[in-house]
Amino acid sequence: AQSVTQLDSQVPVFEEAPVELRCNYSSSVSVYLFWYVQYPNQGLQLLLKYLSGSTLVKGINGFEAEFNKSQTSFHLRKPSVHISDTAEYFCAVILNTGFQKLVFGTGTRLLVSP
Amino acid sequence: ETGVTQSPTHLIKTRGQQVTLRCSSQSGHNTVSWYQQALGQGPQFIFQYYREEENGRGNFPPRFSGLQFPNYSSELNVNALELDDSALYLCASSLLQGDYGYTFGSGTRLTVV
Secondary structure (H helix, E strand, O other), X not given: OOEEEOOXXXXXXXXXXXXXXXXXXXXXXXXXXXXXXXXXXXXXXXEEEEOOOOOEEEOHHHOEEEEEOOOOEEEEEEOOOOHHHOEEEEEEEEEOOOOOOOEEOOOEEEEEEO | OOOOEEEOOEEEXXXXXXXXXXXXXXXXXXXXXXXXXXXXXXXXXXXXXXXXXXXXXXXXXXXXXXXXXXXXXXXXXXOOOOHHHOXXXXXXXXXXXOOOOOEEOOOEEEEEO
């Protein structure tokens, strides 16, 4: 069975600093990879996804992520964060076989302070 | 392009009662999935509907059931509510065999007391 591990439950960072949110997955088959953001009292918004092709994926709001198959990782990065980036971030996978459903990690809370 | 809308936004129920949550899919989407998000956790897959049939289910008991209607709107029904059912319930619409562009609603916050 596949699983998703988000190693940091909370990441505090100062405004305009760079940030990396870590995500590792385990699966015996190939996967599709996603990052979602959840603002307070809201649903999930897709930041970016990796289906195939270039391993560096650019998303909305200046975020990007790199798929590393050998490390089974899909870390999310932003070179300069804003106060408005404060939110919960979820990494998710879909197995590229059989019934396809999103499997989420437990989330990382990004706290941006001035 | 309309998004996914869920109703109600908040709900308080008593243990043992039954509840129905509703979801309107994004225009053009033919598949709806439901997720349960407990406090401090990631969303957990409940089930998915395509063409009014359940075509996938997660590790949830039969008292969780659903419906999808011809206009692709959907309902999630939970019978015999338990305290642990308290959670944010998220609906997501998509295209089967599409590009995995799931669109999520803002959710229904269910509290069981």
